[in-house]
Amino acid sequence: MRLIFGLVLIVGVTLAGFAVYVAQDRFAQYQQALASQRNSVIETTEVYVVNTQLRYGEQLRPEDVTAVNWPADHVPFGAFTSMEELFPEGPDELRTVLRMVERDEPILVSKVTGPGQDAGVASQLGAGMRAFALSVDVASGVSGFLRPGDRVDVYWTGNSRGENVTRLIRSNVQIIAIDQTSDEDRNNPTIARTITVEAPPEEIAALAQAQASGRLTLALVGVDDDTVSETIEINQDQLLGIAEAEQETGQRICTVRNRRGNEVIVTPVPCTN
Template sequence: MRVIFGLVLIIGVGLAGFAVYVAKDRFTQYQAALASQRDEIVPTTTVYVVTRQIRYGEELRPQDVRAIEWPEEFVPFGAFTNASDLFPEDAGEMRTVLRTMERHEPVLVSKVTAPGEDAGVASRLERGMRALALRVDVASGVSGFLRPGDRVDVYWTGNARGESVTRLIQASLQIIAIDQIADEDRNNPTIARTITVEAPPDRVAALAQAQSTGSLTLALVGVRDDTESEMIEITQDSLLGVQEAQQDAGPRICTVRNRRGAEVIVTQVPCTN
């Protein structure tokens, strides 16, 4: 009996030792996994995002944003990482939203105005650029499918060198407003009477001259089209092929017909006109 009790005791102690060994091994593996995860932790930084959808023209207030941790390596350009930069203490007024922002979207410098500014056209102009309004109608304005943010090629039609000419005078011109609308998030077509475009001063002068001396036609450029149209000029003669027809006709021959009884005599004479 004592022998059996001794064997059971030995077996129990062995099993207990084996269990302790297995637990220690698992604990060691767990500690190694934790250390590995600590090494793989991505450094983050504070980024301010909006807490609700905010549309064009709304004021951005402190209750509309919250601070979250964002991977430091992937912080969007122009994001606000400091509350004092987003809401300066010495600014008595709020920023205005220039583009619609969805919930949890980072607040970017390009999507809001400076404190106290409205969402007008002046806040969209790049350095050295000017805004110019051009008159359009249903035909010249691409049937109302233009919207702020689109790019257009501008064609001028008028008289030059005594003949009717259509010429490309400006390629990929940026539209910043349609009539009184500067919201790029509007999708519904608008029959515009004027469009406001962004251009350097020398091109503004050229467009103003073109508008006063002829008619303008706009051609919409595709969103993903990064090409720029080259110089294009079409005259009425080249459109109808008049010059080519004259060149192919050969020398001009003038004749006079005289009837003598039943006979008709054709005589070549010099051309006088």
Template sequence: MRLVFGLVLIVGVALAGFAAYMAKNRFDQYKKKVADQEHQLKSNVPLEAVFIVKRQMAYGEVLTKDDVQVVAWPNNAIPEGAFKNNPVVEGEEPEGPLLFPTTGELRTVLRVMEKDEAVLLAKVTSPGEDAGVSSRLEKGMRAFALRVDVSSGVSGFLRPGDHVDVYWTGNSQGREVTKLIDTKLKLLAVDQIADGDRSAPTIARTVTVAASPSEVGALAQAQSSGRLSLSLVGAGDDAEVAAVEIDQNQLLGIQDKAVVAKEVEKVCTIKTRKGAEVVEIPIPCTN
């Protein structure tokens, strides 16, 4: 009887220990899962509703509501100029620009957008505008056309959106000079092409640049009085360019020899006689 009681006691203690072990293991797993969920919640980034395109959109296409959809986007990685799907509250100013204003006017695509790409302000026109050159002009700027050929137009490798330096070659004060007259002018169009996504070289006859009214005046005067050449500025190049003016002598390394005429100093004298001797005495000149 004592032996049976002892066996029952041992088995009971063993079962109790096993149950305690299993309970502790389950509790530890639960604590770990709760800690993981808390960590995940802390690392989660708030999301915002952003418009993206559902298909590839080409230059000149009109953007409609059927071409876009709304997705959740991490608010710390939203591209600058992206259109958010903010609710319009009557009597309040909308937060940010509206992709589809209440007036019903649609925007036009200015640059190619790939499928699932966010719609950006820089890639579409203002509501109701087409994709012409005027839609790309910033406030206070004007469009001006420059005549070019295969040599002055960088062999046809210019594209809308590029930036160029403009050099003038002509006669100045009796000598042939080449001078930098403007820097980093933005190209709006090459011939009649304003699509900056075209990569094939085009031998253009004209390029259209964006310039201020004073720059337009300088370019017009330069174009009528000499020859213009364009120099392509590298992408992302923000270096300041110093004034450039080169003539033929500088190009060939010839230095002008200045003839310095030495003025003969004028001396004024008076003559006096001392006995039989005549003496000249210097005096200050009156004229």
């Protein structure tokens, strides 16, 4: 009996010692992990975010912003890191929201105007750029699916040297306003009467001449499309394949043009000379 009691005591002491050893090892690992975390503390800086949702046209006030700690190596481009930078003139010269800002979203230079400016078109123009209005309708304006911020190709249709032609005159033109609205967050389609585009002065001159001498048609460019379209021009003969037919047969093809209102009908006829 004493022998059995002694064996049980030895086994118990052994298990207790093993448990203490395991606990000490785990504690040492935990202390090592804490020390490693203390040695790799992420450096932060203050970035100002909004504490409530703000929509286009609303003024940004000091009570609408809050400073939060942000990883210093990952501060968003154009973020504000001080109240003096965000409100350089104090509460007398407030910024205006250009695009909707969600709660806890960093305030970026691209989403607000300068101090004391409103959300008009002039505040969105880049350096050296000008705003120009183009008249559109349901057909030329992509059936009302245009929104501020979209890019379009501009085609001109008119008479050039006695021929009706359609030509791509400008590519990837930026739209900054639809009618009297420059809110890029607007998502309901509307039939626009005018669109305002942003372009340098030389392109504005070309668009003005094109609008005065013919009809303009817009083609919507995809959001992720960064290709630059080459000059494209097509006349009625190319549209009807008359030039190609002449090349294939090796014979001269004569045509007669008849105008019916705004439409010109081209009819092939036998050549007399």
